Amino acid sequence: MKKILSILLALTMVLALAACGGSSAPAATQAAAPAATEAAAPAATEAAAPAEDSKIVVGFAQVGHESDWRTANTKNYQDVFSAENGYDLVFVDCDNDNAVQIEAVRTSIQQGVDYIILAPIQSAGWESVLQEAKDAGIPVIVADRQVDADPSMYDAFLGTDTSVEGKLAGDWLAEYLNGAEANILVIEGSVGSSAAIGRTNGFNEVAAEHPEWTILDSQSGDFTQTGGQEVMESFIKSYNGKFNVVVCQNDNEAYGAMDAMDAAGITYGVDGDVIIISYDATHDGLKYTLEGKINCNVECNPIQAAYVEQIIQQMEAGEEFATYTLVEDQAFVAPGIESAYATTMTQEILDGRAY
Ligand code: GZL
Numbered sequence: 001m002k003k004i005l006s007i008l009l010a011l012t013m014v015l016a017l018a019a020c021g022g023s024s025a026p027a028a029t030q031a032a033a034p035a036a037t038e039a040a041a042p043a044a045t046e047a048a049a050p051a052e053d054s055k056i057v058v059g060f061a062q063v064g065h066e067s068d069w070r071t072a073n074t075k076n077y078q079d080v081f082s083a084e085n086g087y088d089l090v091f092v093d094c095d096n097d098n099a100v101q102i103e104a105v106r107t108s109i110q111q112g113v114d115y116i117i118l119a120p121i122q123s124a125g126w127e128s129v130l131q132e133a134k135d136a137g138i139p140v141i142v143a144d145r146q147v148d149a150d151p152s153m154y155d156a157f158l159g160t161d162t163s164v165e166g167k168l169a170g171d172w173l174a175e176y177l178n179g180a181e182a183n184i185l186v187i188e189g190s191v192g193s194s195a196a197i198g199r200t201n202g203f204n205e206v207a208a209e210h211p212e213w214t215i216l217d218s219q220s221g222d223f224t225q226t227g228g229q230e231v232m233e234s235f236i237k238s239y240n241g242k243f244n245v246v247v248c249q250n251d252n253e254a255y256g257a258m259d260a261m262d263a264a265g266i267t268y269g270v271d272g273d274v275i276i277i278s279y280d281a282t283h284d285g286l287k288y289t290l291e292g293k294i295n296c297n298v299e300c301n302p303i304q305a306a307y308v309e310q311i312i313q314q315m316e317a318g319e320e321f322a323t324y325t326l327v328e329d330q331a332f333v334a335p336g337i338e339s340a341y342a343t344t345m346t347q348e349i350l351d352g353r354a355y
Contacts (some may be wrong), residue, residue: 055088056312059108060117063144064096066190066223067252068282072355073144073302077117080305096190096222098122105129109136115312118154119144122192130154139315141308146194151323155315158307158325162195165298166202168331169247169277172296172341174206176275182210182245186218187231187257189249195300196220199249199279216243221253228256236264245275251285254278254294269293270334281332283353290345292334299329303354 058081062074074093081089090113094101098121108116109132116138120126123146130153133140140154151157173182184207189196200218207213216239221227228248235243246261246268248254254276261268268274270292278285281299288294304327314321331342338344 055083055086056115056316057088057090057111057113058115058117058312059090059092059105059111059113061092061094061101061104061108061119063101063119063121064094066096067250067280068284069250069252069280069300069302070223072282073119073304076303076355077305077308080309085309094121096121098125098192102126102129106132109133109138112136113138115315116140117308118142118147120147120194121145121190123148123194123197124192127153141311143304143308144195144302156311156321156323156325158304158311158322158327160300160327160329162198162300163202163205164198165279165300165329166199167205168202168329168341169199169279169296169298170203170206172298172331172333172339173245173275173277174210175339175341176295176337177212179212182213182275183239183243184213184215184245184247185232185235185239185243186215186247187221187228187235187249187253188218189220189223189253191220191222193223195223196249203247221248221256223250223252225252225256225259228253229260230256232257232260233263236260236266240264240266244273245277247277249279251278251280251282251288251297254285254288258288258293270295270336281330281353282355283350286332286345286350286353289332289334290347290350292336294334295337296331296333296339296342298331301327301329303327 060077063070065071081087090108092104094104101121105116105118106129116133118140126147126149130140130149142154142157144159146157188200207215217235219231221231246257248257266274268276276294277296278294279298279300281297285294285297289297307325311321332345333339333342335345
């Protein structure tokens, strides 16, 4: 609203000046003159929205509501960018639809919001919209996932490095297998998302160092439980009895895969035939890890809003701000597993988790 207020104020000043027969000098120059300021002030005040509307307006184009991780991420933004904290959060759930998300960002630009936060469903295709935001003078903070566009096209990135997460999963598996053969099935995240691309590349970098490993298949479960179950059911039809590792690129996919393996009588976890690796380390994901059903869970911290808010406050104050911030991650493993790459789960850890 701040931006709209300033436009209204300038417009009112120009109109006030025209009424006063002001000179043709640019409104900005005249705005400094007492007459313009006095003449404009009441009109500006009358024309301006009520004082409480001087909030910072933030347009947030969120991926969707596909997973427990996303739910925690959204709640975190709504808690931080609240009216009490001085914000008007224009939140759009883009329902995992790239076209909807591009339109949501364009609408924020047309509305003249003060800032745009973008959690991009897909990495590709953002150049023209980011240029439109830049032309409109609206700062853009890319959050959670990354875009392929040059960093000069937006103002800051804040999120996690999913290729590091993928490598961590691979390093843990190599430690756990200790040279044993692995026949691996991968349930990837949403196609074209930096989260899926990063986790796949990071894991494959380690797999390339292990000729005793075979990745039998890799399909997208779109970061949903339904997707994880459907892909796992398809994998079981093709590879039953031939695989001993399933990598799920988020917890909800893991829940779906577990349901499919239960239905097929396939055992998994520390006491089963199949090793499960998952990502996100959400509460239920860590509960299953504590129970030994998931062998290793690589965290991806969704509690990111406070970092973004700090950047916006620094922008507001004209201060230096971080243009690239990575949120720390770690990994957790089931009880009975000792690892140099991961923390062994305990009930105390689960009870202490924020999400
Ligand atoms: C990761 C995030 C991913 C989570 C999924 O940064 O973008 O999207 O891993 C979520 O649970 O759907």
